[in-house]
Ligand SMILES: Oc1cc(-c2ccc(F)cc2)cc2cccnc12
């Protein structure tokens with residue numbers, strides 16, 4: 001039967017990227033998406049914004065919602081200090097399988113734990129299952145109708161501390177209007193918008209960075 005787009009992306013990484021070299025994995029995926037098949041990775045333009053926020057925060061605990069094929073997982077993991085606890089959640093088991101192989105090709109398998117399941121089910125398990133107290137940095141890049149319920153879940157589960165940074169992809173395209181309204185109007189967050197473009201296109205998109213004020 002016909003392969004899937006994530007499987008074809010994995011093949012491109014295995015063919016074109018150097019094992020143990022995260023930069024070459026990132027470049028191979030971006031090349032595949034620009035020249036072969038568009039895919040919903042955060043991409044190079046928004047990926048640079050992600051890099052700068054991760055570097056600025058220098059987190060000890062990281063959560064990513066929406067692993068997909070592991071592109072942003074590799075971007076984040078390559079920047080983390082040794083001993084950082086990094087968890088990424090993915091709902092689709094086929095994506096989990098591809099992501100683990102792409103992350104392993106980059107040599108970053110010991111830096112991150114890929115967990116299969118829905119964010120709504122897994123977020124309340126973070127403390128007991130993974131020994132997390134609070135997250136220093138959270139990257140939201142899953143289904144847009146989950147952004148608002150999940151940020152409320154973080155608050156309810158006591159997973160945020162004064163200064164926790166949340167970065168959300170796709171707040172314009174596909175869009176997360178209720179999430180934007182919440183973080184921009186809540187006195188508990190300081191928010192800033194980073195204009196960019198939808199990965200590998202000229203369409204408008206952007207990322208929202210929100211700092212929890214406690
Ligand atoms: O970066 C993303 C982009 C899109 C997307 C799909 C089709 C479009 F026509 C436009 C945008 C979906 C995502 C779903 C989850 C996480 N990221 C996404």
Ligand SMILES: [Mg+2]
Nearest residue numbers: 042141169170
């Ligand atoms: Mg995205």
